[in-house]
Structure formats: C-alpha cells, structure tokens
Amino acid sequence: MQYIQVTFTFSGIEEYQKDLLISELAEAGFNTFEDTESGFAAFIDFDDYNQNKLSEVLLQFEDEFIYNYTVTEIAAQNWNEEWEKNFEPLIISDECYIRATFHEPQPQYGYEIVIDPKMAFGTGHHQTTTMMMQYILSSDLEGKKVLDMGCGTGILAILASKKGANTLLAIDNDEVCYQSTLENASLNHVTNLEAACGGKEIIPESIFDVILANINRNILLDQINTYAGVLISGGSIFFSGFYETPDLEMIEQECKKFNISYKDHKKMGDWVAAHFIKG
Template sequence: MQYIKVIFSFINIKEYQQDLFINELADIGFNTFEDTHKGFAAFIDEDSYSHMHLNDVLVQFEDEFEYSYTVTEIEAENWNEEWEKNFEPLIVDDSCYVRATFHEPQPQYQYEIVIDPKMAFGTGHHQTTTMMMQYILDTDVKGQSILDMGCGTGILAILASKKGARELTAIDNDEVCYLSAIENTELNNIDNIIAICGGKEVIPAHNYDIILANINRNILLDQIPVYAEVLKTGGLIFFSGFYEAPDLQMIKDACEAFQINYCDHKKIGDWVAAQFKKA
C-alpha cells in the first residue's frame, strides 16, 4: 500500500487554528500528523485520499491564514523511516514512559508502553491523548471493565491494562488503527484487550465501569446515548478531542439528559479532557 504525504507550511497561523485545521483533515481520512519547522506533515493512505476533499478543507481556512503545501507519495515500507526520524519517547506525570521499539527501555518508570504507530493516531504526544493518560494514571482502574472508543494505537487501553483493568474493549472505525491496536497489544504482552473495527454499532451489549472516548465533539455527541446504555450506574466516562468553548458545555448538556454528570476537566493549550460520572 502507498501513502500520501502532504507537507503544509504556514505564515502567522495560531495554535487553535492549526488544531482546527488538523481536526478537519482527520475528518477526511488523514490519520497521522508530524510537526515540521514551518508547519506539519499529514499522512493518509492512497485509497482514501481525495484532492477534492482536501480542497474543500482548504477553502474553509483560506481567509484565516497563509499556507502552502506539497503532495508526495511514499511507499509503505518507507513509513517506519518517516516516523522513526520524528518519534521521541514521552514521559507522562513522571510515571509512564512511552517509547517505540527502537528506543531503549527505561525500567525506572512504573509503567512502560511500547507503541508502533503504523499510520495510526495516538502516540501520547497529542495534548488530548496526554490528558486522557493523566486521567487513567489518577484513577483506580484495577478490576474494572473498560471501553476505549476511537482507540487509535490502543495506547489508552494498554495503559489501563497495565494499571490492572480486568477486561478492555478497544474500538476504532479505521482498519489501520484497529490492526495497530492489535499489534501494540501484542508488543506490550497484554492478553485482556479485545480490538474491534467499527463505530458505535459494534459496541458490545456489555456493562462497563469506565468509558474512554478521545474522538471529536460531533462524534461524541452522536455516541453519548449509546455510552449511556452500556455504562454502569456510578461508572465514569473520560472524554477528549474538543475545545473548552463551546464544546464542553455541549458535551455537558448531552450527558445530563442521561444523568451523566460533569465532574471536572483538564486543559492543555486549546484542548480539553473531561471526567463525567453516571448517577
């Protein structure tokens, strides 16, 4: 399989504008993003790429900032070289060390996660993933049943498993993410994560103690009624992938309709992660 690499360069772009731009690109199939000196590179598999869809996104931002871009094709076998050049180990809250297979282990950290992205979103470096990991580190998940929606590489489910979660279901509607989650589960010697490819329609008829959902506002709003069905009374939901205003209030309103109450939230840059509890 070949991939399309689009390198964007910007003039006078603000952080929140770049985040919004990346979010729109993700909605049309781009699933990996790497910072560059003047902007970022975005990757998508060739079969999913549409110049028309890309142009539709660019039109939305043409009056907000100046940009230029180049489009190139890369072979699948070159993908490892691409991300190895840019993937740096990550330390979250001085207790979780996220590394790739080519980094040396660091046994001084309580939790170590090995991630091979393979074009899937979720190495822990994005603010939303980092905040979700912080919530998991701060939460007693031992013996809990957990649903991870929009699992990407499976990093959140893997961390929860390492913290003692009893059983985990990891779901993503992107086949690359689904396969990546399976591979990363094996890399971390974990046997209690079941990966499923699909959306809300494939969520098992099961009662979960905790739901992790790091996606985006619109998908979260669409899926909250299903989360409410499968979340146990007293269960927790951790959301991320949206902004403080107006997104957080929209999430709160949608949850209140199902007696899922807001507890608190974190913020890094313009991104928010929030904790809710089912009454």
Template sequence: MEYKKVAFNFKDIQEYQHDILIAELAEIGFDTFEDTANGFDAFIIANQFKETALNEVLIGFGDELQYTYEVIAIEPQNWNEEWEKNFSPLIINEDCYVRATFHEHHPQYKYEIVIDPKMAFGTGHHQTTTMMMLYILEADMQDKVVLDMGAGTGILGILASKRGAKEIVAIDNDEVCYRSAIENATLNEITNLTSLCGSKETIPSVDFDIILANINRNILLDQISSYASVLKEKGTIFFSGFYEDPDLDMIKAHCAKFNLTYVDHKKIGDWVAAQFLKG
C-alpha cells in the same frame, strides 16, 4: 505502500485552527502530519485520497483561513524508519514510561508501555493522550470493564489493563489502528484487550464501568448517547480531543441530556480532557 502528500501553506493560522484542521483531515483518512515553515504537510494512502472530501473540509472553515495547497505523489518510503527518528520515550506522572521497541527498558517505572505506532495515532506525546493517561493513573481501574473509543495504538487500553482493568474493548474505525492495537497489546503481554474495527455501531452490548473517548468534539457529540446507553450507573466517562472554549460547555450541555454529570477537567495548552459521571 504509495502515499500522497498535501503541502499546505497559510498566510496566517492560529494554533487552534491548525489543530482542528488536522483533526478533520484525520477523519477523512490522513494519518501523518509534519509541520513546515509556513504550514504543514499531510500524508494519506494514495488510493484513499479524494480531493472532493479535502475541499469539503476546507470549505467548512469559510473565510477564516487563507491558504494554498499542493498535492504531491511521493516515492515509497520506510515509514517505520521515519517515525523512529522522531519518537522519543515519554514519562507521565513519574511512574509511567512509554517507549518503542528500539528504546532501552527501564524497570524502575511502575508502568512501562511499549508502543510501535507505525501510522496509528497515540504515543502519549499529544496533550490529549497525556491527559487521558493521567486520568487513568488517578482512577480506580481494578476489575473494571473498559471501553476505549478511538483507540489508535491501544495505548489507553493497555495502561488501563496494567492498572488492573478486567476487560478492555478497544474500537477504532481505521484498519491500521485496529491492527496496531492488537500488535501493541501483544507487545505488552496484554491478554484482556479486544480490538474491533468500526465506530459507535460496533460497541458491544456490554455494561461498561469506564469509557475512554479521545476523539474530537463533533464525533463525541454524535456518540455520547451511544456511550451513555452502555455505561453502568455511577460509571465514569473520560473525554478528550477538544478545547475549553467553546467545546467544553457544548459537551457538558449534551452530556446532561443523558444523565452524565460533569466532575472536573484537565487542560494542557489549548486542549482539554474532562471527567463525567453517570447518575
């Protein structure tokens, strides 16, 4: 598969700007990012690259960023080999072990998850995924019907299943993620996870006990009404993919319009995950 690389160089960029830009680039098809000395490289499948879409994202930052970028066609590579070099096993809360197929099995952990991410987001290493996994480890998942929005590799739904969830619907608008969730569910012998490709319009008319949504602030604000419409009374939503200031207050205010009450939140670095209860 042929890829293009967009090599960004910044005069100065704050961590929060770096993370927001990457999140917005992911929304237009970029699926891999590598930090460099003066910025980062963003990769996208060649036939999905549209420079007009890239410039629309950059224009949104106004004068906040001073940057240059170069678009480079890159030779086909063994992408699995590339991420294998950088994917190390992860332990969460001392009882959840996340590894790839080429890592050693460690049966002493209560929950072991095998993930082959390929080009899909979600190995547990990013702060947002880690916090969502911590919430899943704390919550009562037994016999719950769970919706996982922006599912990526399917890691959150897989953990929910291992924690006793009865049924998981995993939705992502990226074809690679959709297929990745299916493959990873099979790797983990999970038979109660259904992977769907799409966005809020793909959410089935099911009463969900728990909703997981690790996306970004703007998409969450757009989709909260859809989540609320399929969440049972007293059901729980766990959100992540945004910052404490100003994002959390914006999400609290919007959730209140749909009878979703703030419970608490977690924070790692600049990132936040939050829990809301319906009713």
C-alpha cells in the same frame, strides 16, 4: 499500503487555527499528523484521498491565514523510517514511560509502554492523549471493564490494563488502527484486550465500568447516547479531542440528557479532556 502525504506551510497562522485545521482534516479521513519547521504533514490512506474533499476543508480557512501545500505519494516503509527518526520517548506524570521498540527500557518508571504506531494515532505526544493518560494514571481501574473508543494505537487501553483493568475492548473504524492495537497489545504482553474494527454500531450489548473516548466533538456528540446505554451507574467516561469553548459545554449539555454529569476537566494548550460520571 500506500499513503498520501499533504505537507502544509503557513504564514501568520495561530496555534489554535492549526489545531482547528487538523481537526477538520481528521474528520475528512487524515489519520496521522507530523509537525515540521514551517507547518505540518498530514497523512491519509491512498484509497481514501479525495482532492475535492481537501479543497472543501481548506475553503473554510481561506480568509484566516496564508498557506501552501504539496501532495506526495508515500510508501508505508518510507513513512515508518521517517517516523523512527523523529519519535522520542515520552514520560507522563513521572509514572509512565512510552517508548518504541528501538529505545532502551527505563525500569525505574512504574509503567512502561512500547508503541509502534505506524500510521495510527496515539503515541502519547499529542495533548489529548497525554491528558487521557493522566486521567488513567490517577484512576482506580482495578478489576474494571473498560471500553476504549477511537483507540488508535491502543495506548490508552494498554495503560488501563497495566493499571489493573480486568477486561478491555478497543474499537477504531480504521483497519490500520485495529491492526496496530493488536500488535501493540502483544508488544506489551497485554492478554486481556480485545480489539474490533468499526464504530458505535459494533459496541456489544454489555456493561462497562469505564469508557475512554479520545475522538472529536462531533463524533462524541453522536455517540454519547450509545455510551450511556452501556455504562454502569456510577461509571466514568473520560472524553478528549475537543476544545474548551464551545465544545465542552456542548458535550456537557448532551450528557445531561442521559444522566451523565460533568466532574472536572484538564486543559493543555487549546485542547481539553474531561471526566463525566453516570448517575
């Protein structure tokens, strides 16, 4: 598979502005982002790239900061080689060690996850994934049935399995993420995880004890009613992929319509993860 790499350089951009741009690019189909010395690179499947759509996104920011960008076709093999050069192991809460296949194991940590993300989002390095993993590490998931929406590499579902979850369903609308989740589950010897490619329409008519949803505000707002229908009374939802203001309040208000109540939230940089409980 081929990809398009759009490399941005900036002058006078604030970190929150960069995060907002990345969020808008994600909604436009870009699925992987890599920091550079002077900006970042964004990646999208070759067949999904649309120059007009990119121009529409950038038009929203034309008065906020100065930028330049270049567009390059890149082969999947080249991307993986570049990713391997830059990927560093990560430790979450002194409990979970995340590494790639080419890193040495560290058995002193309670949980070890091996991830080869390819083009899929979710190595734990982004603040949203880190905070979601912190929530999982502090939760009792023993015997629970877990739904992971927007699963990316499957890293959250894999950690939930290692925390004792009984059955897990991981869903993403990107075929690369779907395949990556299956491969990573196998790498981690997780056998109780089922993956599916699609959106809220493929969530089964079943009941889950815990829902993990690290996506973005607009998709979350659209899907909360569906989550409410499959979450057990007293069950937990962990959300991330949005900002404290105004996003958290908007999500809280939408959840109230379905008897889902805010419990607490974490903040890392400009990003937020939040815990809600039904009933």
